[in-house]
Amino acid sequence: MRDLDLLPKAHLHLHFTGSMRVSTLADLAQRHGIRLPSALLDDDPLHVPADERGWFRFQRLYDAARACVRGEQDMRRIVAEAVADDAAEGSGRLELQVDPTSYAPFVGGITPALEIVLDEARAASARSGVDVGIVVAASRMRHPLEARTLARLAARHAGDGPGEVVGFGLSNDERRGETGAFAPAFAIARRAGLASVPHGGELLGPAHVEDVVGHLHPDRLGHGVRSAEDPHLLERVVDEGIALEVCPASNVSLGVYPSAADVPLRALVDAGAQVALGADDPLLFRSRLTAQYETARTVHHFTDHELADLARASIRASRAADTVRARLLAGVDDWLAGVRPV
Numbered sequence: 001m002r003d004l005d006l007l008p009k010a011h012l013h014l015h016f017t018g019s020m021r022v023s024t025l026a027d028l029a030q031r032h033g034i035r036l037p038s039a040l041l042d043d044d045p046l047h048v049p050a051d052e053r054g055w056f057r058f059q060r061l062y063d064a065a066r067a068c069v070r071g072e073q074d075m076r077r078i079v080a081e082a083v084a085d086d087a088a089e090g091s092g093r094l095e096l097q098v099d100p101t102s103y104a105p106f107v108g109g110i111t112p113a114l115e116i117v118l119d120e121a122r123a124a125s126a127r128s129g130v131d132v133g134i135v136v137a138a139s140r141m142r143h144p145l146e147a148r149t150l151a152r153l154a155a156r157h158a159g160d161g162p163g164e165v166v167g168f169g170l171s172n173d174e175r176r177g178e179t180g181a182f183a184p185a186f187a188i189a190r191r192a193g194l195a196s197v198p199h200g201g202e203l204l205g206p207a208h209v210e211d212v213v214g215h216l217h218p219d220r221l222g223h224g225v226r227s228a229e230d231p232h233l234l235e236r237v238v239d240e241g242i243a244l245e246v247c248p249a250s251n252v253s254l255g256v257y258p259s260a261a262d263v264p265l266r267a268l269v270d271a272g273a274q275v276a277l278g279a280d281d282p283l284l285f286r287s288r289l290t291a292q293y294e295t296a297r298t299v300h301h302f303t304d305h306e307l308a309d310l311a312r313a314s315i316r317a318s319r320a321a322d323t324v325r326a327r328l329l330a331g332v333d334d335w336l337a338g339v340r341p342v
């Protein structure tokens with residue numbers, strides 16, 4: 001059986017704080033004298049129902065983790081470790097998602113907050129061989145004008161090289177905020193050549209996907225798994241070439257599906273959707289990138305050829321430069337052919 005850690009892939013759905021190692025979180029909390037909720041440090045993955053109370057619990061833990069990130073050194077460490085962990089799992093391209101707003105108070109504003117992340121992403125790319133791009137993500141919980149400010153900041157750093165901004169996202173509780181109100185921010189990002197990569201169709205069903213597709217014109221949808229509930233909508237998603245960043249462990253942790261077997265991975269792929277597997281928030285879901293491919297193999301019975309196709313889809317859905325994509329795609333062929341990487 002081929003080693004999934006050696007399968008070259010692109011990781012397109014990973015959040016900055018959520019990427020943290022548990023040991024790093026514990027260390028940062030101790031350094032800053034912060035008491036963490038025990039659920040953040042125990043061995044079990046988070047498991048909540050997919051309702052408002054469940055999301056509140058997830059958000060409370062996430063906020064507690066974020067509160068431990070208090071300056072440039074902490075931020076650089078998180079990026080560096082996320083990239084090192086991705087490298088160990090065969091990721092050749094990481095598009096790490098960050099909302100610089102949360103860290104701005106500690107470093108003098110959103111501009112330095114983003115520049116620290118970009119600078120470390122560039123350094124980590126050179127060290128690890130993983131090509132790292134950044135997605136700047138706005139929050140549904142904040143005013144849409146703040147999203148425009150973030151989009152303008154993101155636009156200034158647009159590019160497909162390591163340590164450049166490749167996309168603009170929208171995250172947090174899908175039930176909050178009016179999707180259409182964020183359209184001007186996405187228009188700014190699009191004019192700068194950034195990919196549109198909002199979350200959608202995770203907690204809410206097909207109507208939410210339609211809302212996001214109609215207003216924000218996504219190149220990729222964060223999750224989008226609920227598209228599977230409406231064949232016409234799924235057909236539209238496939239026809240428009242919107243890739244889906246599917247995160248099985250996240251879906252189960254957040255109660256979107258009762259078990260990994262219920263995640264409609266096979267249905268999405270069979271319908272022709274471009275699926276890029278992602279880990280979302282391994283800090284809370286205790287499951288990293290390769291584990292998502294393991295789930296496809298063991299739970300959904302994907303053959304090695306089908307797993308290679310998933311990896312290819314992730315690489316093609318990435319915003320890496322053509323040379324990087326070509327190198328990674330050739331690596332997938334080698335993996336299938338049994339050529340050991342040197």
Ligand SMILES: [Zn+2]
Nearest residue numbers: 015199222280
């Ligand atoms: Zn996410």
